[in-house]
Amino acid sequence: MEFKRRNGGPPMGGASQAKRGKSVGEWEDSPSQFEEELSMFEDAEMEAEEMEGQAGHDVIPVGDLFSADLNPRWRRPHAPSLDSSSDTLVFQGLCWPGMPGQSQGKVPIIRMFGVTDSGNSVCCHVHGFAPYFYVTAPNGFTSDYLGEFKRELNSAVLEGHAFSFAFPAGMYGYHGKRSLDFLRITMAMPRLIAPAKRLLEQGFKFGPFPIQNYQSYEANIDFEIRFMVDSDVVGCCWIELPKGKYRLREEKSMEITDSQYPGKVDVGWTDLISHPAEGDWQRIAPLRVLSFDIECAGRKGIFPEPDKDPVIQIASMVQRQGETEPFIRTVFTLQSCASIVGSQILCFTQEKQMLQSWAEFLRTVDPDIITGYNIQNFDFPYLLNRAAALKVNLFPYLGRVRGIKSVLRDLNFQSKQMGRRENKTINMEGRVQFDLLQVLLRDYKLRSYTLNAVSFHFLQEQKEDVQHSIITDLQNGNEQTRRRLAVYCLKDAYLPLRLLQKLMCVINYMEMARVTGVPLTYLLSRGQQIKVVSQLLRQAMKQDLVMPVVKTEGGEDYTGATVIEPEKGYYSVPIATLDFSSLYPSIMMAHNLCYTTLLQKGSAEKLGLSPEDFIKTPTGDLFVKSSVRKGLLPEILENLLSARKRAKAELKKETDPFKKQVLDGRQLALKISANSVYGFTGAQVGKLPCLEISQSVTGFGRQMIEQTKQLVESKYIISNGYQGDAKVIYGDTDSVMVKLGVATVKDAMDIGREAAEWVSSHFTPPIKLEFEKVYYPYLLINKKRYAGLYFSSSADTHDKMDCKGIETVRRDNCPLVANLINTCLQRILIDRDPQGAVAHAKEVISDLLCNRIDISQLVITKELTRTAQEYAGKQAHVELAESAKSQQRSSQGTFHIE
DNA sequence: GAGGATACCTAA
DNA sequence: TAAGTTAGGTATCCTC
Structure with a gap:
């Protein structure tokens, strides 16, 4: 984004400013460009303020x-007067500091902060929502026992709690139509959830029922998330308090600093309306x-x-x-x-x-x-x-x-x-x-x-x-x-x-909060898992499913993706690259992989399912088909990916640059979210790991890349009328690099597109293989290490030189090495002059050996920087030069391929 | 110096 | 009290 220039001022200084060292004396005479910039702010404002009569x-x-x-600018604008009986109050929700220190009486209050369109801040006290969790009800439990259960639990936890009875089903595993009965246990304060849970899990006895260890559900959900999920509020969404449904709080003291505090209102939790971020509510x-x-x-x-x-x-x-x-x-x-x-x-x-x-x-x-x-x-x-x-x-x-x-x-x-x-x-x-x-x-x-x-x-x-x-x-x-x-x-x-x-951090983070449903603050203070949990809970609630609390313990790693053995070398012919788009999400959707569709050992027989009702994954795990029950994860993924399609379509026709940014932030957030669902199921130290899902996903992936290789190599051959015999020279996880035996980028693109479509037809939608790009020429050094000129938009000119895994993209090398290799790769790939590459490498090394290179180019990695700080002056120089030299000697070997 | 363990960073 | 995954290359240190 360009900074607005005013009064024909000088353009913003680039690197030139940085190089200019200043002594103290010099400084006073020549204001820096930043100072000029500051003064321009002033000029602009003077004009504006002359009208307001303020200097x-x-x-x-x-x-x-x-x-x-x-x-006058320090304060927020004066809030327009508000009559709660005739005005609705609308604000964008920003912050949920959860519970205030104390609940009033037995009813917890949630503080929710936000900002209105006019720039006034709101502190909304939400009443009537209390934290809760579930446990499985013992056999034979009826509502008649509620009072007794409650009394017993109360005396053990020593705090009041409300209490109710619910009939959701467990989320983990498909159990047919059988649904367990659950007890919903509501507590007065979030901090009481953990002790109550512990008590019930460790063995709890009441009434005529024998002592029992109760399995708990959703007891590990943050209170903010609990509230947001239940009230259908997502992070940074707009919230409306309808007229007549909220109360303005009157401020008692009127000291001068008072207006700095937000306008306070009270509302019942079922009265607030949250608006999905669509249309005007995207603002x-x-x-x-x-x-x-x-x-x-x-x-x-x-x-x-x-x-x-x-x-x-x-x-x-x-x-x-x-x-x-x-x-x-x-x-x-x-x-x-x-x-x-x-x-x-x-x-x-x-x-x-x-x-x-x-x-x-x-x-x-x-x-x-x-x-x-x-x-x-x-x-x-x-x-x-x-x-x-x-x-x-x-x-x-x-x-x-x-x-x-x-x-x-x-x-x-x-x-x-x-x-x-x-x-x-x-x-x-x-x-x-x-x-x-x-x-x-x-x-x-x-x-x-x-x-x-x-x-x-x-x-x-x-x-x-x-x-x-x-x-x-x-x-x-x-x-x-x-x-x-x-x-x-x-x-x-x-x-x-x-x-x-x-x-565009604020916009992108807000879109992420809106897409995943978590508060903005979580995105910087928490990890990836909470975002999936938030979505999972929302989807589960729609189907009356509850999420179990699983004890987290690390276990054996499972097998991941296949990396096809590379046929290393330098290719002066076009290499087409075919990719499965969103491989893991599409596998989960195509095969309905989810907690709720997993069949545990023997379940298929017990439930009398016919073989058409379920599938067996490459790892031998069983999942029911969507015709029996649609999984939550596939549903979440479909929502994310269809929302992304919509966002991209809107982005295309949107002309307002600001709305464009928002939409771009959104499609990015949606993509990231879809990709992190798989990781969540495989996170063994996590909220809800399910290795049957994650290993099935990678299992399908391995099968698919193998099958893709075979399909391509079997059809695109001379005997089928093609120019050459196709050969997959490399592939990693979701992609294959194919030497098609054609001479031009255009031919490689045409056949690549055709092949992608044809291979896709062998897989269950939405699994789709796409033609992505042609590399020409292509240097394949090793697994996860290659470079090539990247042709995608046009067959005539390359978009960029693409380097993967090579020193040029790694941060554990000094820039001298990265630059050296980069230049060498350019010589090889763009100039097609491998001898020139070797000559360049030799030249740099000789410069280095003869001390013609500035030490500052050598210092970069954390290790080297630390070393440099520990050693002084010359010693550091020697140390670092040695280190860089050895790195260069070894990387020189890279170019012995030609 | 071959082989193993480890640290680091990247590909996907 | 919360933490996405596995595969894999390269450098470096250590042991025998």
Whole structure:
């Protein structure tokens, strides 16, 4: 997304700005491009404000900080008056902090935060919904026993609970028409669910029934998810409170800071209406996004410690979602600071006062989303710890609920996907913490995750040039050096906003929340499983099915996909590539694989099923066909994929660029969601693993790729009138690379398309083999390592050079190696000059050996960087050069193929 | 130096 | 108190 230029100002600086080093003196004379950009914000706003009769102020006396006259933009707009008897209240739901601290009486209340179209925030108290779970009812249980069961359980759990009786069926396994009876046990508080469950599982006796271990169901569902599923609310959807069905809360005190808090309403949980994200309900409220960055004055060579080193500056930028520029640009500084055009500087002599004022600023601005770079593990923890050290007692109230303190906690997050990760968390009711670093770590594989590297990668822009080591010196200088620091700090607050916008993070995450049904905050704080659970529960509820709680224990791994043995070599003929699109989802749909369709050992006979009623998978597992019962997972997948088709069709005809972004985000979310269902069933340490499903899926996949190879090689042969004998030279999981024996890309495309269609006809829909691309030429180095020129859109020109698994795409090499290999591959594939490739490699190595290469090119991997930090100067140089040399020597071997 | 275990990262 | 899967290449360290 391009930044809007104004007043014919200079275009945004690319790399040039970064290379320009500045001494302190030089700085004062030549404002950076970022400063010019800031001043342009000001110009634009002056024009606007002249009409409002307000002037901007550079430096504001602290006493007037929060006066509405001086900072009219800080506050949210005045809420339109609302009459609950005649007006409906509509808002986009954002945050579910679950239960308030205490339930009132025996009835739990859920807080739900959101923002209206006019940009006012709402805190909606939802009444009447209580957490619950199920257990299987003992044989012979009738409703007559409810009272006794309840009394017995109550006396054991020591807390009141409501109680009801339900007849859903278990989800796991197909049991014919037999349906177990379930007891639905409703508790007053979410935290009572676990003890009640434990009690019933470990052996519970009541009335005439013998002591029994009760199997529990859905006792491990987060309360927020429980509520959202039951009330058909998905993350970030629009919520309507119909007129007459809700009550406005009257605020008791009218202190000046009051309007910063959301408008509070009460509603019964069955009265709120949620709107599916379609048509007008796809829109996004004008959320307030705050980005901030802090600077600390550390001691020489020591990482700043909050109990010793002061916070000296806090820069903040606030932007409304959907707009292109921040409307608040502020730096809080300790000691004086020269003015910066286009931003507001607030100077403090006391650090304590600065911190307190910033907290007040945050509460006044009342952001819905807070971003920044590593704010979760650095800025917020530092601020909280520093505020505690200085006893700024009013600081740590950063959420939207008065009186709830924001507390720092350590959190250990571990998964096979992400490894072990230690994180800190801060509770902040009603606001979404959207740390850009966390977003990037989850969604992008990058060589470096520093803000500087990331900004350069995505925006071709870099940080202001200030070394960490001189921050303290700048602070101890004069108002000009502190100004330099402030510009740096502002930019560090600005870049995350720009990145958020460029990568469309907010939109994409919202669409993911809407598609999977989980709250926005879950997407950054939780793993993949919860998204599938949320969808599974929604689908199960429609069929009166309940989800069992399974104990998680790791077991044997199961067999995965086939990788066809590659016929390694360099191919100077077109190689067609055929792919099964969405292989695993389509297998699950085609064969109706699901928890609810699985036949356990002997079930087929017991239930008297005929052989036409079920299938046997390649791994020997049995599943009933959809004619007997349609599985939940296939249904979920069909919904996801058909929704994706719709989104793509809408995307095609949509002209509004903003709606286009939303739709693109949606189709992406739908694709990712469909692909993660298989992984969920195979996650042995998970909420509901089912290896019969996952191993059947991969089993079918293995069979299919094998069959595809045979089909292609049997039909596309000379004796059938084709130009050559087809040969599958490689294939991995869902794809085959075929040498068709044709000379041109066009022929390869034509036959490839034909073959894909013909092979597809041998499989059950929606399984479909598609022609995807032609590689020409193609270099097949090994399993999962190849490169080729990629022809897809046109038979005349290649779209790109595609490299898989080679050093060029791996992050455990230094760029020198990646560049070397990349150039060599270009020589081979594009120039068709393998000798040139060898010559280039030799040249680079000789440069390296003769010390003609800058050491900075060698340092990149985490290991090397760490090593570099441990060793000093020359020693590091030698160490790293050795390492790079050995990597190059070995990778040179790659090119002995020709 | 062959062979095994491990770490890391990628393909799909 | 939460955590998607398996296959597989390459580098590196260790043992015999």
